[in-house]
Amino acid sequence: MVRRSSFSIFRSVITALFLREVQTRFGTKKLGYFWAIFDAMLMVLVFAGLKAAIAENAMPGVDFPVFLASGFLAFFLWKNIVSRSLNAFSANSALFAYKQVKPFDTVLTRVLLEILVSTMATLVFIAIGLYFEFEIAVQDFNMVILAVLWLILFGFGFGLMSAVFAHFYETFGKIINVIMTPLLFVSALMYTVDSLPPVLRELILYNPLVHFIEMIHGYYFTALDTKYVDYEYMLYWTLIPLYIGLYFYVKGEQRILST
Amino acid sequence: MIALRNVTKYYQTKHERKYILDNVTFTIPSGVNVGILGRNGAGKSTLLRMLGGIDFPNSGHISSPNSFSWPMGLAGGFQGSMTGRQNVQFVSRIYGKSEYEIKKVIESVKEFSELGDYFDMPIKTYSSGMKSRLSFGMSLSFDFDYLIIDETLSVGDKNFQQKSKTALRKKIENCHILLVSHSMPVLKEMCDVGIVVHNGQLHYCDRIEDAIERYNQINE
Numbered sequence: 001m002v003r004r005s006s007f008s009i010f011r012s013v014i015t016a017l018f019l020r021e022v023q024t025r026f027g028t029k030k031l032g033y034f035w036a037i038f039d040a041m042l043m044v045l046v047f048a049g050l051k052a053a054i055a056e057n058a059m060p061g062v063d064f065p066v067f068l069a070s071g072f073l074a075f076f077l078w079k080n081i082v083s084r085s086l087n088a089f090s091a092n093s094a095l096f097a098y099k100q101v102k103p104f105d106t107v108l109t110r111v112l113l114e115i116l117v118s119t120m121a122t123l124v125f126i127a128i129g130l131y132f133e134f135e136i137a138v139q140d141f142n143m144v145i146l147a148v149l150w151l152i153l154f155g156f157g158f159g160l161m162s163a164v165f166a167h168f169y170e171t172f173g174k175i176i177n178v179i180m181t182p183l184l185f186v187s188a189l190m191y192t193v194d195s196l197p198p199v200l201r202e203l204i205l206y207n208p209l210v211h212f213i214e215m216i217h218g219y220y221f222t223a224l225d226t227k228y229v230d231y232e233y234m235l236y237w238t239l240i241p242l243y244i245g246l247y248f249y250v251k252g253e254q255r256i257l258s259t
Numbered sequence: 260m261i262a263l264r265n266v267t268k269y270y271q272t273k274h275e276r277k278y279i280l281d282n283v284t285f286t287i288p289s290g291v292n293v294g295i296l297g298r299n300g301a302g303k304s305t306l307l308r309m310l311g312g313i314d315f316p317n318s319g320h321i322s323s324p325n326s327f328s329w330p331m332g333l334a335g336g337f338q339g340s341m342t343g344r345q346n347v348q349f350v351s352r353i354y355g356k357s358e359y360e361i362k363k364v365i366e367s368v369k370e371f372s373e374l375g376d377y378f379d380m381p382i383k384t385y386s387s388g389m390k391s392r393l394s395f396g397m398s399l400s401f402d403f404d405y406l407i408i409d410e411t412l413s414v415g416d417k418n419f420q421q422k423s424k425t426a427l428r429k430k431i432e433n434c435h436i437l438l439v440s441h442s443m444p445v446l447k448e449m450c451d452v453g454i455v456v457h458n459g460q461l462h463y464c465d466r467i468e469d470a471i472e473r474y475n476q477i478n479e
Contacts, residue, residue: 004355008355009353009355012352012353012354012355013353015352016348016349016350016352016353017349019348019349019352020338020341020345020349023341023345024340024341092338094336094337094338094339095338095349096313097313097329097330097336097337098313098329098350098353099311099312099313099327099329100353100354101353254315257313257314257315258308258313258314258315
């Protein structure tokens with residue numbers, strides 16, 4: 001029997017898990033494609049509609065549906081990475097019967113899949129934006145991409161940490177799921193931080209997602225800036241959960257495998 | 260060869276620790292087919308899982324230069340939402356097979372397991388017999404030093420049992436087996452040596468017949 005390097009085993013496992021996730025997500029139910037864009041599309045329609053009904057454009061120089069779409073796509077990317085990572089262990093536990101498959105691989109695979117799904121959703125949005133002639137031009141493309149990649153890393157670290165904690169304390173997973181919906185309203189998705197009264201502004205800036213969304217918006221639209229973005233704060237929220245997640249994962253891997 | 264060094268494995272129940280292995284140091288020699296006997300709950304399956312590298316001792320080490328199959332058993336090992344075919348694809352991929360090889364594996368597993376249309380149905384619709392037919396059929400397509408088999412040789416009808424035994428006999432020309440079974444004729448037929456798991460200890464017997472005798476004594 002030929003011995004394979006651990007990297008080549010790792011790569012085989014990630015490929016196998018990825019194709020399996022694609023099969024279950026899109027293969028059996030064709031609706032999978034629909035759900036991939038549904039969340040963000042619904043939010044854009046609802047809030048763009050609301051806005052149109054109650055006020056004229058409060059954000060000069062910004063095409064409001066595009067503002068909504070860019071924020072919500074990023075938000076749902078993060079949210080889906082976290083909530084799909086949360087269930088990664090339990091959803092794949094039977095596959096741990098094959099010793100090549102490690103729990104970490106299942107989280108990584110789900111993150112990769114969410115990146116793919118989100119990219120597809122973004123392309124659909126861009127197509128719609130072009131067709132309806134929205135103002136979708138990006139001010140600083142590279143910085144937007146950097147913000148999104150950073151957001152993915154934040155989601156991965158936070159998701160891994162949550163998955164490990166949720167495995168040992170079920171309540172933790174429930175708490176994470178419960179806070180996702182309110183997060184939607186306090187993540188600077190339908191408004192800018194600048195538009196808030198100072199008291200609220202100070203409070204909302206404790207939410208790390210606000211900084212990521214503001215960074216994306218600030219670099220996307222010429223009319224907006226990134227003056228409230230605290231890069232150091234974002235870095236803490238990226239590295240600390242990632243470190244804690246990896247630390248407890250390494251300690252707990254055998255226990256996760258054997259349950 | 261499989262070496263166990265000071266291996267302790269227990270399960271924590273509400274009131275006490277239930278020991279499966281209590282500080283066991285032990286070597287299973289190379290080149291033999293091993294039958295594993297023990298009463299229900301003695302820890303045979305846990306022992307197999309540890310040898311297969313998917314469960315771990317609470318303390319001590321298990322080491323072996325050999326490769327092991329996944330434990331083939333009546334329970335678990337499959338994700339219910341995947342079809343038989345998807346599962347074969349998955350396992351082939353983690354073992355690094357090329358797409359061409361995967362096609363061949365699928366053909367042979369489909370034929371051997373006699374699942375028919377069920378091969379493309381979710382595994383949660385399978386009976387436990389069908390699951391072990393799939394698992395056993397898959398294992399025939401891969402190369403291991405040891406096949407880990409947990410009670411699966413007595414599934415299916417007479418015809419299928421006969422076919423499995425023939426296939427296994429051919430397979431063990433090139434590898435060895437670790438076999439848990441409650442069927443003494445199967446153990447006698449397939450195994451050279453025996454291990455009896457009892458009260459947290461392993462008792463090794465050079466001849467499978469001696470192991471069976473010892474097991475019968477325990478049951479008296």
